[in-house]
Amino acid sequence: MNAEIIAVGSELLLGQIANTNAQFLSQQLAELGINVYFHTAVGDNAARLEQAVNVAQTRADLILFTGGLGPTKDDLTKETIARLLGRRLVTDEEALRAIEAYFVRTNRPMTENNKKQALVLEGSAVLKNEHGMAPGMALSVNGITYMLLPGPPKEMRPMFTKYGRAFLRSAFSLSERIESRVLRFFGIGESALETALADLIDAQSNPTIAPLAGDGEVTLRLTAKHRDGAEAKRLLDETEAAILMRVGRYCYGYNDETLFTKTIERLKERGWTVAAAESLTGGWFLEQLTAIAGASAVVQGGVVCYTNGVKEQVLGVPQPLLETDGAVSEPCARLLAENVRAMCGADVGISFTGVAGPDPLEGHPPGTVYVGIAVRGRDTAVHRLTLSGTRDDIRVRTAKYGCFFLLETLAAGG
Amino acid sequence: MNAEIIAVGSELLLGQIANTNAQFLSQQLAELGINVYFHTAVGDNAARLEQAVNVAQTRADLILFTGGLGPTKDDLTKETIARLLGRRLVTDEEALRAIEAYFVRTNRPMTENNKKQALVLEGSAVLKNEHGMAPGMALSVNGITYMLLPGPPKEMRPMFTKYGRAFLRSAFSLSERIESRVLRFFGIGESALETALADLIDAQSNPTIAPLAGDGEVTLRLTAKHRDGAEAKRLLDETEAAILMRVGRYCYGYNDETLFTKTIERLKERGWTVAAAESLTGGWFLEQLTAIAGASAVVQGGVVCYTNGVKEQVLGVPQPLLETDGAVSEPCARLLAENVRAMCGADVGISFTGVAGPDPLEGHPPGTVYVGIAVRGRDTAVHRLTLSGTRDDIRVRTAKYGCFFLLETLAAGG
Numbered sequence: 001m002n003a004e005i006i007a008v009g010s011e012l013l014l015g016q017i018a019n020t021n022a023q024f025l026s027q028q029l030a031e032l033g034i035n036v037y038f039h040t041a042v043g044d045n046a047a048r049l050e051q052a053v054n055v056a057q058t059r060a061d062l063i064l065f066t067g068g069l070g071p072t073k074d075d076l077t078k079e080t081i082a083r084l085l086g087r088r089l090v091t092d093e094e095a096l097r098a099i100e101a102y103f104v105r106t107n108r109p110m111t112e113n114n115k116k117q118a119l120v121l122e123g124s125a126v127l128k129n130e131h132g133m134a135p136g137m138a139l140s141v142n143g144i145t146y147m148l149l150p151g152p153p154k155e156m157r158p159m160f161t162k163y164g165r166a167f168l169r170s171a172f173s174l175s176e177r178i179e180s181r182v183l184r185f186f187g188i189g190e191s192a193l194e195t196a197l198a199d200l201i202d203a204q205s206n207p208t209i210a211p212l213a214g215d216g217e218v219t220l221r222l223t224a225k226h227r228d229g230a231e232a233k234r235l236l237d238e239t240e241a242a243i244l245m246r247v248g249r250y251c252y253g254y255n256d257e258t259l260f261t262k263t264i265e266r267l268k269e270r271g272w273t274v275a276a277a278e279s280l281t282g283g284w285f286l287e288q289l290t291a292i293a294g295a296s297a298v299v300q301g302g303v304v305c306y307t308n309g310v311k312e313q314v315l316g317v318p319q320p321l322l323e324t325d326g327a328v329s330e331p332c333a334r335l336l337a338e339n340v341r342a343m344c345g346a347d348v349g350i351s352f353t354g355v356a357g358p359d360p361l362e363g364h365p366p367g368t369v370y371v372g373i374a375v376r377g378r379d380t381a382v383h384r385l386t387l388s389g390t391r392d393d394i395r396v397r398t399a400k401y402g403c404f405f406l407l408e409t410l411a412a413g414g
Numbered sequence: 415m416n417a418e419i420i421a422v423g424s425e426l427l428l429g430q431i432a433n434t435n436a437q438f439l440s441q442q443l444a445e446l447g448i449n450v451y452f453h454t455a456v457g458d459n460a461a462r463l464e465q466a467v468n469v470a471q472t473r474a475d476l477i478l479f480t481g482g483l484g485p486t487k488d489d490l491t492k493e494t495i496a497r498l499l500g501r502r503l504v505t506d507e508e509a510l511r512a513i514e515a516y517f518v519r520t521n522r523p524m525t526e527n528n529k530k531q532a533l534v535l536e537g538s539a540v541l542k543n544e545h546g547m548a549p550g551m552a553l554s555v556n557g558i559t560y561m562l563l564p565g566p567p568k569e570m571r572p573m574f575t576k577y578g579r580a581f582l583r584s585a586f587s588l589s590e591r592i593e594s595r596v597l598r599f600f601g602i603g604e605s606a607l608e609t610a611l612a613d614l615i616d617a618q619s620n621p622t623i624a625p626l627a628g629d630g631e632v633t634l635r636l637t638a639k640h641r642d643g644a645e646a647k648r649l650l651d652e653t654e655a656a657i658l659m660r661v662g663r664y665c666y667g668y669n670d671e672t673l674f675t676k677t678i679e680r681l682k683e684r685g686w687t688v689a690a691a692e693s694l695t696g697g698w699f700l701e702q703l704t705a706i707a708g709a710s711a712v713v714q715g716g717v718v719c720y721t722n723g724v725k726e727q728v729l730g731v732p733q734p735l736l737e738t739d740g741a742v743s744e745p746c747a748r749l750l751a752e753n754v755r756a757m758c759g760a761d762v763g764i765s766f767t768g769v770a771g772p773d774p775l776e777g778h779p780p781g782t783v784y785v786g787i788a789v790r791g792r793d794t795a796v797h798r799l800t801l802s803g804t805r806d807d808i809r810v811r812t813a814k815y816g817c818f819f820l821l822e823t824l825a826a827g828g
Contacts, residue, residue, distance in 0.1 A: 283698065283704065289696070314717070
């Protein structure tokens with residue numbers, strides 16, 4: 001069985017947005033064990049959409065559409081498919097009530113064209129839209145299954161995850177369970193990781209092991225297929241254990257976890273609060289932590305000490321130290337971490353000072369970075385990094401190394 | 415004349431990456447006045463790629479390919495097209511020398527399969543790869559033009575911009591100039607903007623006016639076509655003037671400018687330095703400013719005062735004020751802005767305090783936000799906002815409103 005994803009919307013063909021819906025659905029279908037052979041994007045044009053559907057019908061068993069379910073006359077996915085399949089469009093009463101309720105709730109008058117959004121292909125299974133107005137729908141005709149999803153990712157993603165997957169599981173009796181698990185690594189490069197695991201990767205079949213690098217991190221996606229879900233899980237556990245025996249030091253989490261969510265979680269477990277002094281990262285470290293709901297329990301805040309003036313006046317780094325050792329130095333990182341910790345009354349203080357580039361600073365090339373970690377009642381540790389990449393890469397990796405060192409500190413106990 | 419973009423690579427169909435190449439090329443082709451009617455993505459599979467090319471040949475005058483030009487046996491774009499067009503692949507000596515030089519430069523041994531990257535379709539124009547090894551190529555056969563570009567965006571984008579565009583201009587004698595300009599708005603919603611400009615948008619033909627909303631901002635893309643570039647520019651100027659007469663207050667910049675680059679630019683012009691006290695934004699405002707190279711001339715830094723403890727201990731907000739008025743209040747925003755300004759010795763201090771959500775705080779619902787602006791020697795201004803959206807939306811919009819108010823303050827003079 002194989003699938004094609006057809007995204008409908010002129011904004012795609014004008015390059016105003018990227019087709020992230022196709023990416024999301026491809027990941028989802030891969031997890032369901034359904035092969036995706038083609039993506040197509042087509043504009044808000046009935047003739048060309050019809051042409052795209054005709055082509056897809058010759059090569060796919062499942063066609064997923066995104067977009068073109070809205071209220072305007074540009075939105076013509078349903079209408080085009082209804083015509084091609086010879087099906088009527090009928091009003092779905094539940095969807096209509098939901099749309100009416102939406103207008104009442106937002107205190108706006110409902111215009112006539114909004115009723116169009118409640119129309120569905122006759123005989124289709126309706127997929128509820130819990131984040132917008134237009135419902136999705138799915139039906140099978142002459143051996144081909146059609147699933148229509150809305151275009152906005154905020155509506156499409158939860159609809160597919162909650163209702164679309166279930167429909168496909170039952171329509172295609174997907175008895176083979178696909179279980180997948182992502183292991184997340186930091187502090188090791190993709191090629192070093194692949195070298196360490198070369199024999200495991202070469203011998204892979206079930207589970208498969210797929211490495212992916214990005215943003216200074218590497219992930220391994222393990223995917224196991226089995227009729228028995230427990231057995232699939234056992235296969236994953238076994239492979240994971242073999243991987244972690246070799247490179248466990250660099251594995252910080254699973255699936256959607258990030259270095260930042262992990263840091264918050266471990267701080268909470270330990271009952272520690274954190275404060276940060278950020279020079280080259282300019283606030284990114286604290287921003288990433290505070291973006292997580294509930295961060296206020298463990299993140300006190302800190303100082304963005306972008307200039308030497310702020311390092312001196314706010315964080316008490318003595319002028320002579322800045323003149324002799326410089327801002328990009330081990331003693332400066334040490335003092336920043338210790339003083340921000342004390343100032344904010346936190347259990348641990350972390351500091352970032354270094355050169356993001358593009359120009360060198362104090363004679364150091366871009367990528368020269370010091371990360372200080374000061375824990376109440378302990379010796380302060382300072383880590384020196386030599387990073388490569390653009391200004392952005394260096395800032396991002398610096399903050400991620402901060403989490404990595406913090407997690408090591410938190411794991412070390414004591 | 416119309417185009418189709420075919421992206422080749424199984425990583426697209428597995429959802430490991432989004433097809434940003436199609437987005438980039440679509441923007442580029444729109445600027446050249448070439449309509450894009452379809453995007454297709456297909457895996458590293460000769461039979462299915464052949465099928466995709468066959469379909470595209472029936473509906474496009476220009477077919478652009480990205481990906482599949484590398485050294486491995488998975489890379490088969492050139493080979494497939496050579497077979498379909500009955501063309502030989504021949505070694506391009508210049509490309510071969512560039513590849514050899516690359517290996518000498520990086521001090522690595524060149525393996526035999528890398529020579530494959532220097533093969534091009536016989537009779538094609540070779541597009542130089544200045545950021546990688548595989549050259550691109552373009553040729554016209556039986557009224558259809560084929561352009562093959564590498565997959566990595568870092569190689570593809572400069573190749574297309576520098577060599578691909580020139581090839582298309584001359585191959586298609588594109589004498590009509592397309593000039594486009596993006597106007598960027600903040601502080602006004604998409605529907606309010608469209609309503610204010612309804613008659614202009616309805617009457618549009620040359621230039622066209624295309625609104626797009628995202629991340630709390632709205633943009634208008636004006637696109638004019640004319641044989642004479644100066645005349646196209648005049649048409650844009652005229653339409654822009656008509657638009658700005660109505661909604662100029664909300665227009666902060668053009669094209670790739672952002673509220674943050676604009677803020678840095680205006681601060682530099684004015685010779686002012688800025689410091690920020692960030693509560694709900696958690697460092698995002700300073701991070702966005704310091705992400706811009708050269709920010710250190712005007713951004714001093716500031717304090718991320720996520721907890722009341724830091725507001726009190728570091729920024730000197732008195733405990734009684736936090737108890738009576740609360741952290742989410744006009745007086746607190748005022749004091750934060752004034753104190754962070756004084757502490758960091760900046761010309762202007764800006765503060766952000768409020769409720770990002772998901773839970774209410776001090777009895778205020780998410781979206782209740784105060785932004786304070788303290789200028790040396792002037793009365794401090796505090797703006798109250800009522801924002802909607804997710805926690806992330808509220809944080810991002812808060813910081814953007816900060817720029818918007820700062821820009822107003824900078825424009826006001828005095």
